Structures are given as C-alpha cells and as structure tokens.
Amino acid sequence: MKIDFYQVVYNLVKKIPKGKVATYGQVASLLDKPKAARLVGLALARSPAGVPWQRIINRKGMVSIENLNYPKELQVKILQKEGIKIMRRDNNWWIDLKQYLWSK
DNA sequence: CCGTTGACCCTTC
DNA sequence: AGAAGGGCCAACG
DSSP: OOOOHHHHHHHHTTSSOOTTTTEEEHHHHHTTTTOOHHHHHHHHHHHOOOOGGGGGETTTTTTTOOSSSHHOOOEEEEEEEHHHOOEEEETTTOOOHHHHOOOO
16 A cells, blocks of 8 residues: 555654654654655644644744644643643743654 | 645745 | 745645
C-alpha cells in the first residue's frame, strides 16, 4: 500500500510525547521537507482519530486553530490536561516554546 | 490533468 | 521591530 505524505506526518506526530509540543515547521524539517510546513497543517486538518493533533502549534508558540471543527479552547484544554502551562494574551493562547518544545 | 487550496514560514520593506 | 507579501508542495476536485 502506498503511504502518502500525510501518513508520514501522522506517524511522526504520534511520537511526540505527552507534555511536549512541536511546530509545523519542525515536523516538516524532520520529514526532510523544510518548506512543507503548510502541508503538515493540511494533514492535521484531516487527521484520523489517534493522532495528537493538539501538540502541533505554530512557530510563535501560538495556538492557531481558528474556524475549524475544533475550537481553540478545546486544544488548550487538552494541552493543559497534559501538564502544559498556557498563557493568555489578548484573545490568543501562547505556549513557552523554550520550555515545552519537543526535540527528538 | 491542471488549477486551487491551505491548522505555515521566511524575506523584505 | 513589526507588518506585508510571496513561496512552498502534496492532495483534492
């Protein structure tokens, strides 16, 4: 069976441990496609059950989901449950990447 | 098959 | 230092 790029993304994302987060660009780089960050986002938008999509955030450490199936609140809630501290600034949510960024 | 589509990122004003 | 614009590339219709 042919595995497409999306599947590879899912496999990698599943390896991120609880309590850590990764950025879209980071995931793309690990897959040898540093410029495919947007594809990672697309892949996660269609992620099947079992993929911890909530652990992927953008480069600034901000939760980026806006008008999709899941509200930002849900993502934040899950991450907090996993032990991550999240700060609120204006109407956005921020994570301290220095502290929580996953490194292989 | 070809154009469009993005949960992004980097360079340049 | 902050905003804006363009590039990127596989999947989808």
